[in-house]
Amino acid sequence: MKDRYEIAIADPEEVIFSRGQGGVFQGVVGGKPYEELIVYRAFPFLYTTQFISIRDAKGEELCIIRDIAELDDESLKEIERELQFRYFLPRVTRVDSVKQKSDLWLWELQTNLGATRIAMRNLHEHMQFPGGNRIILTDINGKRCEITDWQALDGHSRKQLTDVV
Amino acid sequence: MAIIEKLPDKIRARFEQDPLFSAKTDLRSNGHFGEQWIAFTEQELTLWERDGLQLLKIGMNDLKEARAVNGVGGGTLLADTAKGPVVVARYTAALSPLFGFAAKLLTAIAKGEERPAVSEKEFPRYCPTCDNPLSEGTQVCPVCKNNGKVIARMLKYAKPYKSQMIGAGFLLVLTTLVELIPPYLTKVMIDDVLQPKNMGSALLTIVAGLGLTALLLSVMQTVRGLIGVWVGSKLMGDLRKDIYSALMRLSLAFFDRRQTSQFIGRVNSDSEAMRQFMTDGVIWVSGESLRVIAIFVIMFSLDWKLTLFALLPMPFMVIVSMKMWPKIGRRWYQQWRSIFRLNVLVGDSLQGIRVVKAFGQESTEMSRYSEANREVVRHNIRIEGLWQGMFPLFSFIAGLGTLLIWYNGGRSVLQDELQLGTLMALIAYLTMLFGPLQWVSQMINWASNALSAADRVFEIMDTPSEVPDVRDPAPIGTIKGEVAFNRVTYGYEKHHPVIKDISLHVKPGEMIGLVGHSGAGKSTFINMICRFYDTDEGSITIDGVDLRRISQSDLRKQIGVVLQETFLFDGTIAENIAYSKPDATPIDIMRAAKIANAHDFIVRLPDGYDTRVGERGHRLSGGEKQRVSIARAIIHDPRILILDEATASVDTETERQIQEAITRLIEGRTTFAIAHRLSTLRNADRLVVLERGKIVEVGTHEELLDRKGAYHKLVEAQQELSKIKGVEG
Secondary structure, three states: OOEEEEEEEEHHHHHEEOOOOOOOOOEEEOOOEEEEEHHHEEEOOOOEEEEEEEEEEOOOEEEEEEHHHHOHHHHHHOOOOOHOOOOOOOOOEEEEEEEEEEEEEEEEEEEOEEEEEEEEEEOOEEEEEEEEEEHHHHEEOOOOEEOOOOOOOOOOHHHHHHOOO | OOEEEOOOOOEEEEEEOOEEEEEOOOEEOOOOOOOEEEOOOOOOOEEEEOOOOOEEEEOOOEEEEEEEEEOOOOEEEEEEOOOOOEEEEEEEEHHHHHHHHHHHHHHHHHHHHOOOOOHHHHOOOOOOOOOOOOOEEEEEEOOOOOOOOOHHHHHOOHHHHHHHHHHHHHHHHHHHHHHHHHHHHHHHHHHHHHHHOOOOHHHHHHHHHHHHHHHHOOOOHHHHHHHHHHHHHHHHHHHHHHHHHHHHHHHHHHHHOOOHHHHHHHHHHHHHHHHHHHHHHHHHHHHHHHHHHHHHHHHHHOOOHHHHHHOOHHHHHHHHHHHHHHHHHHHHHOOOOOOOHHHHHHHHHHOOOHHHHOOOOOHHHHHHHHHHHHHHHHHHHHHHHHHHHHHHHHHHHHHHHHHHHHHHHHHHHHHOOOOOHHHHHHHHHHHHHHHHHHHHHHHHHHHHHHHHHHHHHHHHHOOOOOOOOOOOOOOOOOOOEEEEEEEEOOOOOOOOEEEEEEEEEEEEEEEEEOOOOOOOOOOHHHHHHHHOOOEEEEEEEEEEEEEOOOOHHHHHEEEEEEEEOOOOEEEEEHHOOOOOOOOOOOHHHHHHHHHOOOOHHHHHOOOOHHHOOOOOOOOOOOOHHHHHHHHHHHHHHHEEEEOOOOEEEEEEHHHHHHHHHHHHOOOOOOOEEEOOOHHHOOOOOEEEEEOOOOOEEEOOOHHHHHHHHHHHHHHHHHHHHHHHHHHHH
C-alpha cells in the first residue's frame, strides 16, 4: 500500500489531460480515467506552473505535477487553460488610470483577458505586495488582478502607479 | 417566484414567458472579460450571447444536479448531466453568491425538491447612477456622495465648542486688524516726521502707538493660543472616543480579517491629523484669508497701480496649488500606508515574540523591519521633499512681485509721483501678504493629511456591524435556557459554509457535548449561540425568541463563556473575576473563586486577590488562568454556559480540579461543552457529533457507542492514542 504521508509526484508519462464534451477538465491519472478533475496550485504566487495538485471532484488528491512543462502538448494546453479558469487572475498589461473618488479608488485596467475596472474601498487592505515588484489588486467583491512587475509596465502606467505603490 | 435580471430584448424575444431565472455573467466561456446571459425555465437551461445567439441548451430532464465550483477569484457553474459534467458559465468572484444560488435553484428543479428562498445577500448590488459596487447594508453610493461631506462631517466635531471657536475667531479678526497698524504708522513717521525733519510731539506719539499695538498683539495672541489648545485637546478627545466606540461596536467578523494592533496607531495618529486641521488649520485659513483681504484693501487705497504688480504672481500660485493638491493627498496616504505596514510588522513580531526567540529569528525580523523602515524613509522624503520644494518656489514667485514694486515704485518716488513713506508701507504690507501666501502650501499639506485621515476614520465609523441590534429588542428578562437551532447555515466566507443546515433543540438545563474532528464546526457552533456572527440561513432561538431580536447586552448577560484561550485583562485577579459584575462584593468574588477551585491558590499568592495579572496573565499558569476564568463565568451567573476546550492545556490533576469546578458550575444551566478528551464529556446529557459542518449523530455516550458510528470511531481513535502515550510515558 502507498504511504499516506508521502507526496505523490506524478510520472509525466502516466497522466493525460483533456477536455470533455461539456468543456470540463478531465483526464487519466495512473491508468484510471476521471471525468472531472480539479487543479490546485500549491504555490499560487511563487510557482504558477509547478507543483500542481490534481484532485478528483471530491477534492481527494491524486497526484502532484512537478512541472506542467513535462507533460505532452495536449495535456499541457488543457492544464494551462484550466489553471487560468480556476485561478482567475488577469495579468495587467496597462494601467489606464487610478482615481480616487470620494472614498472609493477606481482602477481602469487593460489585462491579458480584456479591459476591466476594479473598485477598492482603500489601498492598504486591497493591495498586496508578495515580493519583488509584484502587486495583487483585490476589489471590493473579491475580484483580483495581478501586476507581475510594475516597473516593467509602460511609462503611462508607471506614472499612474508612482503615488499609490 | 422568478429571479430576473432584465434580459436584453433579443434574448427575451426567444422566450414565450419570463424565465424562472436570468442573469448576466461577467466572463465569457473562454475566460475573458465580457458578458453572456444565462436563463432557465422549468424545461431548459440556456446560455446566450447578447445579440440573441444561443450557445448552450440543456433540457431539465437531462440535468441531474448543478454545482457552482468556486476557484480563486472566479468560478464555474457546472451542470451534471447524463452525459457527464458540462460547463454552463464562468464568472468572477463578484458574482459567486448569485451563481451559488442559481446552482441551488437548478438542483432543486432537477430533483423536484423544495425551491430555495432567495435572500438579498445573494445579489451583487451596484449604484444605479455610476455602476460602482455598493457595500453591504448601505444605500448611499460612496462615489455619488457629496465630496464636501467629509469636511462638513469633520467640522461637526467642532460644534460643541462653537462659542470658544467664535471667541477665538473674533480675537483673530482683532489681531489681524491691529497687525495692520504698524506699517501705516511707519508711513506717517517717514512722510510727516522724518522727511520734513519735523521734530515735535509727533515722533513720541507714533513710537508710543507702535509700542501699544505690539503689547496688544501679544496679549491677544496669547489668549487666542490658549483657546486653541483647549478646544484642540477637547476635540481630539472626542474624536478618539468616537473612533474607539466605533471599533467596539464592530462585530467579531471585522476583526477576524484584520490585524488588530494596527488600530492602536489609527486611533491616535488619525485623530491627531484631524485635530490639527480643525483647530490650527481652520483658524489659520480664516485668519490668513482675512488678513490677505484687509492688506489688499489698504494697499489698493494707498496706490492701486503698484498693487496690481503684487497680484501678478497670484494666478500662478493658485494653479500650482490646484495641480499639487491631489498629488499631495496621495503621497500622504502613501506615507501613511508605509507606516501602517511597519506597525503591522511590529505588532506581529511582538505578539509572536516567543516564537521569534524560540527559533532564534531575531535577525530575520530585524531585516524585515529595516526593509519596511526603508520604505517609510523613502516615502517620508518624497512627501516632505515635495513640500520643501514647494515652499521656496512659492517664496521666490511671490518675491518677484516685490521686485516689480521696488522698481516701479522707486521710479515714481524719484519722479516725485509717490511719497517715500507710501512706498515703504506698500513694501511692508507686501511682505506681510507673502506670509499667508507661502503658508498656502503648508495649508494644502495639513488639509490633505487631515482629509485622508478623516477618510479612514469615517470608514471605520461607517462600517455597519454585521450583527446589528434591532431597534426595539424583545425583553427577555431571566431566561429558562431553552436553545433551538432551526436549519442554521453559516460560513465565514459566504458560500463556503462551515455549518450546514443544523437543527437541534436543547431543553433548559441540559448539557450538550459537542464532539468531532477539528474543523468540524464545533467552535463556529458556539460562536453562533453567542451571536458573534449571524446565521446566513435559518435561525437560532432562545426561549423561543429569535437571537436577532434580543439586544446583545441582554444576550451576553445570559451567556457565560469559558474559552480555550483564556484572556485576562490588565488588572488584579479580583477585577478579572468581577469583570462582568463590577458591583460584586469581596465575598461574592471569593465565593465564586471557591466554587472554581481557585480560592486556595489565590490566597496563597503574596498579593492574594490583588495580584496584578498582565496583558495575558503571565504570572499565572495555564490551569490557574483557566480557573480564574471559570470564576469569572460563575460570578456572571449565566443561564447558558459555553465551555470551549476548558481543560485542553492542563495536566491531569489540574484537569480534575477544573472538572470538579465545572461540574458545580453547570448545575441547572444549559451548557454547551467542547472537549477533545471525550472522557470530560461523560456528564453530558447528550452528545452531538459534528462532521464537516453537519450533525451526524446525537445521543448519550452509551447510545452512540452501541451505534458503532462516527462517535465510536472517535472514541477508538482516542483510546489508541492514549495507548501510545502510555507506552511513551
